[in-house]
Amino acid sequence: MKKLIALYVPAATLIGYIFLFAPLLVLVIYAFNAGRSTVVWEGFSLAWFAEALRDRGLRAGLQVSVIVAIASAALATMIGTSAALAVVKRPFAGKNLFSTLIIAPLVLPEIVLAVGLLVATVWTGVPLGYGTLIAGHVLVSIPFSFLIVRAAASGLDPRLDEAAADLGANGKQAFLRVTLPLLAPAILSAFLLCAVISFDNFVVSTFVSGVGSTPLPIQIYATLKSGLTPKINALGAMLIAVNVLVILVVMSRYLKTIRKQS
């Protein structure tokens, strides 16, 4: 019996990993396929990477996605950080309700949010485009920046604020010289995570992007309709590489702060 359990745990782990990563692995492998098929291997080639980079539609989509990711991540991080600091450091009425509402987009069905946003834009007459796209992405990424910065801020010794005030620093000086530098790693992590979330977003983007502001995921989906070629695989492989890089940066920063605290 004991032996069985000893075998079960690594086996289950292995199956889990295969389930998680096999599709990605297949996708990356076929990005290097010489033929047009995404299931039959016909030899090694980098042609599809060139093809993907040459595709005007995909390039335009990539540009939209990068701009929207940076803008929405910047806004979401600012709003999330302010909200987190308010919740951690200031007493105010309805704090629990406020916290719940700000992370609500996390648990609400995204499709409902998307439809709501579209209705709102129609009502207010705001034209669909970069503005609506960025607003939508800010909405879905605020919970993440809020949660990350709140966790870091509640880990700060509240005496540090008092020490700063005690030494003559006014609110602004204490924030710029003590709070902000100590939260910088968390704020950077929040920014990167929000950027990735925006970059990957599909549902909200589908509803609120306009002509000339189609982000990459939707562009890819449109390409799929006209036939699946390893071009998409090549693009996917590049996106995975960028995402992994971002995650590595975030993780290494995170590990560094953990090590410092211990």
Added chain:
Amino acid sequence: MPPDITTEPAGVSRAAIELIDIRKAFGTGAETAYAVDRLNLTIKAGEFFTFLGPSGCGKTTTLRMIAGFEEPTSGRLLLDGRDVTGVPAHQRNVNTVFQSYALFPHLNVGENVGFGLSVKGVAKDEIRDRVKAALDSVHMTHAIDRKPSALSGGQQQRIALARALINRPSVLLLDEPFGALDLKLRREMQMEVKEMQRRLGITFIFVTHDQEEALTMSDRIAVMNNGVVQQVGGPVEIYERPANRFTAGFIGDMNLIEARITARNGDQFTLEAAGSRIDFPCTLPLQPGDACILAIRPEALHFVEGEAGGSVRFSGALGEAVYIGTDTVYALVLADGTRLHARVRNGDRPMPQAGAPATLACAPSAIRLLTQ
């Protein structure tokens, strides 16, 4: 003619801090509790003043109100004669040494110590010189480029002191600063801080729950309990003449025995305490029938055999004996079950057996009569 020692130098009698009818309430309505209640106190400039009491007695809240981290619910707070009630912490000329040190983890030692000068816009050259001097005074010049996390607790303590004192505050607040240090280092730091206070002449306000620390370091002590100051006085007065039951029980070991006045003849009282009749001279305004408490230090009691005149005597059966090196602490169980502890020097006589009848005695002058 010898100098009049009761007259203090002009600078010493000036008030550094005046707390006028300070109250600090927590909660509202029927659940209102006072962390500090009707506190009236004047702390003189240059004084080493200690708030002493058990945790939750309001001593830290008082310190935090002086620092400006908390505002009193009512009452006024004067700093150097100026009303600072409602003035935010960063505009008060006081500095704090925190219990957890609260050094800025992202700044090195030099930047930590220079923080106060830097936010006030002092020139870089002057900051550098004063940081060096401040670190020198706590023997930490070598650590100027290190991060606080690379320092030991005692070293961090010194940095915290330097960081506060570099601002030349009129009052330095210390919130249980030695709580996290081991005994040997604590003694060392106590000596050093006391010496520093004498040298600088700055008013130090110290908070501790350690009565020994309070007695050894302070010029004056305020004993607090449940938000109320129980007694204010010098270490000798607090130890030898406790004003009430709480102070008597909190400072040092003390036998507290319930007693009742049975007769009075001028200043000569007769008391009934734990089944014993005691004749006792006293000037307190007490009448026969009044309840009171006898406070006797264990070291004031000794064993007697037979009749000895002029002393107060308690008879009972011997209970447990605890050997503590030079002395042994004996418990004597009195007729009504009260336990009386006596601290007796070893070696003078054979150890009495537990359960044997015995009599403890002390001089009437060693007994303190308390009414509350």
